[in-house]
Each structure stands twice: as C-alpha cells, then as structure tokens.
Amino acid sequence: MSLWAITSGRHGEPAEESPPPEARQPQPTAEPEEPPPPSRSTQAVKPPPEPDPEPPSAGPRQPPPVVKAKDETGPPPNSTAPSERVAAVRAEIEALKNEAVQIAESLVREYPDSTDGIGLLGTVYVNCGQSAKAWQCWEQVLRQDPKRPDVYAAMAVVALRKEEYEKAAELCRNGLAGSGGIPELHRYLAEALNGMGRPEEAVTQLQRAIRMAPGDGDSHYCLGMSYSLLNEYGKAKASYEKAIQLQPGNPRSHYGLAVACAKLGLEDQSEQSMKQYQKLQAESMGQQRSRRGVEVEFDVPRYRRILAGTCVHAATVHGRHQGLRKAEELLRRGAAVDPQDTTCRIQLALLFLQTKREPEAAALCKELIEIEPNNAGHYLHLAMIHARLQQFDAARLAAKKAVDLAPGNEECRRVLDQLQGRK
Numbered sequence: 248m249s250l251w252a253i254t255s256g257r258h259g260e261p262a263e264e265s266p267p268p269e270a271r272q273p274q275p276t277a278e279p280e281e282p283p284p285p286s287r288s289t290q291a292v293k294p295p296p297e298p299d300p301e302p303p304s305a306g307p308r309q310p311p312p313v314v315k316a317k318d319e320t321g322p323p324p325n326s327t328a329p330s331e332r333v334a335a336v337r338a339e340i341e342a343l344k345n346e347a348v349q350i351a352e353s354l355v356r357e358y359p360d361s362t363d364g365i366g367l368l369g370t371v372y373v374n375c376g377q378s379a380k381a382w383q384c385w386e387q388v389l390r391q392d393p394k395r396p397d398v399y400a401a402m403a404v405v406a407l408r409k410e411e412y413e414k415a416a417e418l419c420r421n422g423l424a425g426s427g428g429i430p431e432l433h434r435y436l437a438e439a440l441n442g443m444g445r446p447e448e449a450v451t452q453l454q455r456a457i458r459m460a461p462g463d464g465d466s467h468y469c470l471g472m473s474y475s476l477l478n479e480y481g482k483a484k485a486s487y488e489k490a491i492q493l494q495p496g497n498p499r500s501h502y503g504l505a506v507a508c509a510k511l512g513l514e515d516q517s518e519q520s521m522k523q524y525q526k527l528q529a530e531s532m533g534q535q536r537s538r539r540g541v542e543v544e545f546d547v548p549r550y551r552r553i554l555a556g557t558c559v560h561a562a563t564v565h566g567r568h569q570g571l572r573k574a575e576e577l578l579r580r581g582a583a584v585d586p587q588d589t590t591c592r593i594q595l596a597l598l599f600l601q602t603k604r605e606p607e608a609a610a611l612c613k614e615l616i617e618i619e620p621n622n623a624g625h626y627l628h629l630a631m632i633h634a635r636l637q638q639f640d641a642a643r644l645a646a647k648k649a650v651d652l653a654p655g656n657e658e659c660r661r662v663l664d665q666l667q668g669r670k
Contacts, residue, residue: 336545343550343584347371347557350577354564362388363564366398367557374553378405394425396432403435412442430460437469446476464493468500475503480510498527548585555581555588562594574598587618596628605635623653630662639669 351371354364369384382405385398399422406415419436422429433456437449453470456463471486487504494500501524508517558581562574575598581591592611599608612629619625626649633642646663653659 336547339547340545340550343547343554344371344375347375347550347554350554350557350561354561358564358568361564362392362395363560366395367560367564369398370401370560371553371557373401373405375550381405396422396426396429398422399425400429400432400435403432403439407435407438407442410442412439415439416443428455428459430456430463430466433459434463434466434469437473441469441473441476446473449473450477462493464490464497464500467493468497468503471500471503471507475507475510478510480507483507484511496527498524498531501527551585552588555585555591557581558584559590559594566598571598571602589615589618592618600632605632608632609636621652623649623656623659626652627659627662630666634666634669639666642666642669 348368348371351364351368354361354367356364358364365384366388369381369388371381372378372384373381382402385402388395388398399418403415403418403422406412406418416436416439419432419439422432423436426432433452437452437456440446440449440452450470450473453466453473456466457470460466467486467490471483471490474480474483474486484504484507487500487507490497490500491504501520505517505520505524508514508520558577562577562581565571565574565577575595578591578595578598582588582595585591592615596608596611596615599605599611609629609632612625612632615622615625616629626645630642630645630649633639633645643663643666646659646666649656649659650663
C-alpha cells in the first residue's frame with residue numbers, strides 16, 4: 248500500500264490509493280457527500296433535497312477532494328451591510344472566478360494537444376453558473392476525444408440537475424460505451440432511470456456499480472431508493488444499512504432507513520433512524536447556517552473551494568508533463584486560498600516526498616491533522632514520514648494514534664508493529 252492509500256477513507260477504512268500527480272490516471276470525480284439532485288419519483292423515500300452539488304470535474308481525472316469550507320460567507324443581497332462591504336465581497340468572488348478561469352486557460356495554451364485544459368475550463372464555467380459555456384467546452388473535448396467518460400459524467404450531472412433524465416441516460420451510456428466501466432456512470436444512469444420511472448433497470452446498474460466499487464456508500468443509498476420505489480422494503484432496508492455503515496454521517500440514508508422500517512412495521516427502529524436523521528440534518532443545517540438565504544454570488548467559501556479544486560486539477564496536468572515546479576506553485580496556491588482543503592495538502596505532501604523533502608511533507612501532515620483530527624490516515628502517514636527521517640519515537644507515537652482511531656485497520660496495526668523496537 249502506498250503512502251496516502253487510506254487518507255480519504257471514512258473513519259479509518261481503506262480508500263483507493265492516491266499516486267503522485269504525474270502518475271495519476273484520469274477518472275471522473277464528484278463531491279463525495281452530495282450526489283446529483285433527487286428525481287421526482289424518489290421524493291417519497293427521500294428527505295428534503297440538499298443544495299445542488301458541483302458536477303464532477305472534466306479536467307484531469309482524479310479522486311475527489313474532501314473539502315470543508317470556512318464559515319466566511321459574505322452578506323446576502325438584502326443585507327444592511329455597508330455598500331463598501333458588499334462591493335468588496337463581489338470583487339473578491341469575481342477575482343476568484345477569474346483566477347480559476349485563467350488557470351484553466353493557461354493549460355489550454357501550454358498543452359494544446361491535450362483536452363485536459365478545455366475540459367477543466369468547462370468545469371470552472373459550470374461551477375461559476377455558466378452551464379452553456381461549460382457545455383460548449385465539453386462538446387469540444389468530445390469532438391477531439393470521444394472516449395472521455397469523465398466528460399460524459401460531468402454532462403450527465405448537469406442534465407440530472409435539470410431533470411433531463413433521458414438526456415442524462417444517453418450521456419451515461421455513451422460514457423460507458425467508451426470505457427471499461429465507471430461506477431459513477433452506472434450510478435448516474437440509475438438516477439436517470441429512477442427519474443424515468445424504471446427502477447428495475449436502475450437496480451441492475453447499481454448492482455454493477457457496487458461490484459466495481461463496493462465501498463461506495465452513495466451507490467448503496469441509491470440502491471435503497473430503487474428498491475423502495477419497487478416496494479421491496481426488506482432489500483431497501485439492507486441497502487440503507489450498508490450505506491450507513493459506509494457513510495454514517497449521511498442523513499439521507501438514515502431517512503431512507505426510517506421510511507423502509509416504517510413500511511416493514513419496525514416502528515422502534517424507524518423512530519430511532521428518524522431521530523438520527525433529524526440530528527444529522529440539524530448539524531448539517533448548523534454548519535451551513537451562513538449559507539441559508541445567501542445567493543451564490545455572495546458565497547465566498549464556495550468560490551475558494553472552486554479555485555482550490557482548479558489548482559489541484561491543473562497541478563495534476565503539469566505533473567504528468569514533469570512540470571513539478573508549476574505543480575507545486577498551484578498546490579501551494581490552492582492550500583492558501585482554502586485553509587480547510589485537504590486535497591491540495593495531500594498532493595503537495597506527495598510531491599515533497601517525491602522530491603525527497605520529508606520535513607516539509609511532515610509539516611503538511613500536521614496541518615492535515617489539525618483539519619481532520621480524527622482521520623487515522625493522516626497519523627499513519629506522519630508515522631511513515633518520521634520513520635523515513637529515522638525519528639522512531641515520533642513515528643511510534645503517530646502510529647499508535649492511528650491505531651487508536653482505526654483499531655480495525657490492518658495497515659495501521661502493521662506499521663505500528665514494524666516500528667516497535669526501532670531506534
């Protein structure tokens with residue numbers, strides 16, 4: 248297992264390996280906790296819809312970031328804040344948008360034979376509310392390279408958001424035809440099929456997605472929805488329970504489980520699940536309290552996350568072309584613009600390790616621990632870096648913390664065992 252193989256795992260569970268920027272292979276991305284908006288036909292078994300997700304990136308394809316924004320939302324349009332403050336917020340957001348666009352455009356200029364730049368530009372546009380421009384960029388990508396499943400996935404999410412289910416299904420099928428099978432595309436296709444009133448077919452797609460990515464809680468959750476639409480509440484209950492096991496903090500899975508249990512006459516479990524849903528939903532509302540009632544044009548943290556994500560994707564492209572200095576510059580910028588972003592820091596730490604700068608990588612691990620103090624992976628990687636530096640006491644302390652946070656993780660236990668007795 249390579250360094251950072253479990254960093255993005257939930258509650259210490261293993262996640263997919265995360266190679267250095269230049270070694271990454273393209274794959275679709277999506278925000279982990281907010282799948283495409285619900286279809287009309289699933290409303291009976293879903294809690295109130297959450298904010299629309301940002302679509303998967305159609306730039307350089309890599310694992311999704313885990314982003315947590317600072318609570319720095321600017322004043323809403325009807326705020327009594329001084330006009331100077333409103334103008335300053337608008338100016339900051341406009342600068343963040345322009346910087347993200349410029350980064351993507353620079354990739355188009357520097358690597359004209361690659362479709363990564365124009366694909367990333369499309370993602371920036373759609374995240375900034377310019378879906379028509381984004382669609383034009385993605386169509387240009389597909390004319391140059393029709394075998395880009397990540398682009399089809401990004402377009403499918405936009406279509407799902409508009410409840411254009413037939414178009415979303417066609418895009419997913421086109422993407423699957425040009426790939427060996429992408430779990431997210433099967434899941435998006437299932438969303439579209441549910442919206443079209445064809446949950447039986449959705450079940451088939453979700454079963455395929457789960458065979459390819461059994462740890463994807465979103466697919467298990469969607470499978471629960473499909474079974475609920477088919478009135479197969481026993482199977483729906485099992486799917487929701489698996490989704491909760493994988494993503495215990497997803498309130499919608501608890502809601503779905505509450506409904507399924509109620510249909511099965513399991514009143515106590517239904518009540519317990521509904522209480523858990525309400526608790527998680529209240530926490531989520533509290534975290535987003537400054538965003539409620541705030542128009543997108545005043546949501547400063549959102550555009551910081553967009554810029555940070557753009558930096559990561561652009562750095563990946565430069566890394567594949569051996570442009571490590573430019574990649575480092577972009578990752579540093581992404582980390583600076585969003586102090587709570589983990590992906591920039593993880594990729595920057597990997598770059599430091601590649602260039603034999605272990606002390607700087609260790610410093611980034613400590614930053615990651617401050618951001619996510621309960622993530623066993625960060626402690627594990629800090630332990631491994633300390634071991635490289637022959638700092639075995641510090642390595643054992645970090646590995647012990649990783650085991651404490653994830654006692655069932657074999658990799659954490661193995662590293663701690665290997666460090667015992669080292670001097």
